[in-house]
Amino acid sequence: MSSFSxxxxxxxxxxxxxxxxxxxMQPPGKIASMCSVRLQGKHKPxxxxxxxxxxxxxxxxxxxxxxxGNKWEQKVYSSHTGYPGGFKxxxxxxxxxxxxxxxxxxxxxxxLPRNLHRRxxxxxxxxxxxxxxxxxxRANLTEELQQPRAIPRKLSEYTPEEVEAFPRLWTxxxxxKMK
Amino acid sequence: xxVHAVLRSFWTxxxxxxxxxxxxxxxLLKNNSPIMSTLTVQSRGIRQGEFICKRYHIEGKILDVPAxxxxxxxxxxxxxxxxxxxxxxxxxxxxxxxxxxRSDGGMLPKRITSLCPEEHRKIAICVQMAQRAGxxxxxxxxxxxxxxxxxxxQNLNRYLxxxxxxxxxxxxxxxxxxCKKRMAVGHPAxxxxxxxxxxxxxxxx
Numbered sequence: 397m398s399s400f401s402x403x404x405x406x407x408x409x410x411x412x413x414x415x416x417x418x419x420x421m422q423p424p425g426k427i428a429s430m431c432s433v434r435l436q437g438k439h440k441p442x443x444x445x446x447x448x449x450x451x452x453x454x455x456x457x458x459x460x461x462x463x464x465g466n467k468w469e470q471k472v473y474s475s476h477t478g479y480p481g482g483f484k485x486x487x488x489x490x491x492x493x494x495x496x497x498x499x500x501x502x503x504x505x506x507x508l509p510r511n512l513h514r515r516x517x518x519x520x521x522x523x524x525x526x527x528x529x530x531x532x533x534r535a536n537l538t539e540e541l542q543q544p545r546a547i548p549r550k551l552s553e554y555t556p557e558e559v560e561a562f563p564r565l566w567t568x569x570x571x572x573k574m575k
Numbered sequence: 576x577x578v579h580a581v582l583r584s585f586w587t588x589x590x591x592x593x594x595x596x597x598x599x600x601x602x603l604l605k606n607n608s609p610i611m612s613t614l615t616v617q618s619r620g621i622r623q624g625e626f627i628c629k630r631y632h633i634e635g636k637i638l639d640v641p642a643x644x645x646x647x648x649x650x651x652x653x654x655x656x657x658x659x660x661x662x663x664x665x666x667x668x669x670x671x672x673x674x675x676x677r678s679d680g681g682m683l684p685k686r687i688t689s690l691c692p693e694e695h696r697k698i699a700i701c702v703q704m705a706q707r708a709g710x711x712x713x714x715x716x717x718x719x720x721x722x723x724x725x726x727x728x729q730n731l732n733r734y735l736x737x738x739x740x741x742x743x744x745x746x747x748x749x750x751x752x753x754c755k756k757r758m759a760v761g762h763p764a765x766x767x768x769x770x771x772x773x774x775x776x777x778x779x780x
Contacts, residue, residue, distance in 0.1 A: 462732035465760035469743040548667035562670040565654040
């Protein structure tokens with residue numbers, strides 16, 4: 397802002413912010429791409445790969461992420477322990493049951509650049525499976541980001557007035573036993 | 576008993592019932608319809624002086640539903656074409672989809688709703704996707720009494736699921752870029768839907 401003093405402008409440009417993202421009913425890939433952009437600092441005009449300008453990102457409700465399609469059953473996360481016969485493959489549903497933070501963590505890890513800064517950027521990512529945040533992190537938060545996907549409303553969430561206002565598309569015949 | 580079946584069918588064949596509980600004296604017994612006689616049969620064994628007359632006087636009135644807004648294209652046969660909603664609805668439009676389903680979630684037949692076959696199929700696909708996304712919580716089939724599920728179901732949020740969750744197998748080997756096994760999202764029947772952005776609809780993720 398041009399109305400800031402020089403020191404205030406300097407602080408506002410170079411301070412490390414803390415972003416909050418609610419992952420409830422959101423696809424984990426879209427959440428991860430938003431996180432990776434902010435962890436690298438690519439949302440800032442002063443970005444440079446060497447200048448360590450990334451911010452902190454806090455993801456909450458990672459237990460309630462929503463995959464599109466049948467990815468819960470089809471998507472497979474593979475790993476190898478290094479020992480013979482140690483190739484493990486688990487579906488997204490099984491992995492989420494074992495660790496609700498792992499899917500978002502692996503997604504962000506895969507979207508960050510493959511260099512030595514990746515580990516430090518992952519340390520600046522904080523994922524929580526539920527709403528409960530520790531007080532020190534809650535005190536640091538500066539901005540909440542908009543969710544990438546608009547959550548559709550259930551039929552029970554519509555008020556009776558809205559249901560009445562929607563026109564009937566067809567009239568049943570008189571002799572038909574409804575439902 | 577067959578008599579109880581007759582009673583139940585008499586009840587359900589009226590829409591807009593007015594139920595009046597009358598206590599009629601014995602002089603009016605002759606004017607009663609056959610339904611009333613079933614209740615008198617039951618009360619035959621009661622002693623004198625007790626309250627034996629308990630009649631249900633059913634009046635069926637066909638209520639006049641006030642005429643709603645007129646469709647913009649009344650000459651079309653299918654209701655979707657009558658309201659110009661072709662290619663404009665999705666699995667999220669629950670208010671539209673709920674008009675074509677029964678209370679247990681099943682679709683109503685085409686001959687009743689007068690939907691054309693393509694739109695009936697598209698609506699059925701959207702209803703399926705909405706049910707898998709959990710947008711129709713009250714339209715579930717009724718479970719028998721005392722039904723205890725064997726294993727606790729994992730509540731995973733999902734949307735745009737094309738296949739049923741038990742029928743899908745994990746993709747253990749996805750393949751190389753030129754022959755990758757993609758995961759299906761949405762349904763190709765809805766590929767002609769109106770899109771207000773530049774990006775195309777991705778069916779294969």
